[in-house]
Amino acid sequence: MSNAGFGEAFLYSGLHSVGVIEFEPPIFGPSSPAMLEPDMVISIDIPMFNTGWGGLRVEDGYLITEDASERLVKTPYFIER
Numbered sequence: 001m002s003n004a005g006f007g008e009a010f011l012y013s014g015l016h017s018v019g020v021i022e023f024e025p026p027i028f029g030p031s032s033p034a035m036l037e038p039d040m041v042i043s044i045d046i047p048m049f050n051t052g053w054g055g056l057r058v059e060d061g062y063l064i065t066e067d068a069s070e071r072l073v074k075t076p077y078f079i080e081r
Contacts, residue, residue, distance in 0.1 A: 006048055009055065014045035018061060040064045041072070 015028040018041040026034030028042070036042065042062050049055035061072040 006051070009048040009051045011047060011049055014043070014047075016043055016045065017041070018043050036064050038064055038066050 014023060017024045017026055023045075026032065028034050028036070040063075042064060043059045044062065045057065045059045047055070047057040058077065062069040063072060
């Protein structure tokens with residue numbers, strides 16, 4: 001993000017479970033004891049806020065399987081200036 005000039009707009013990233021509230025626990029990070037488990041659905045949350053044109057949040061869902069993960073979204077992403 002910083003290479004594209006958006007470093008200051010990239011405030012945080014999130015890896016969290018998907019449920020009925022925003023940032024459904026468990027929330028994963030360096031200090032979290034939570035572990036990914038098979039059949040869990042998680043979201044990777046990438047926000048950009050406070051830009052000159054507004055902001056956005058991209059979240060991709062993944063199904064955790066025994067051996068890997070399956071991306072649940074098929075949308076390609078690109079940034080065009």
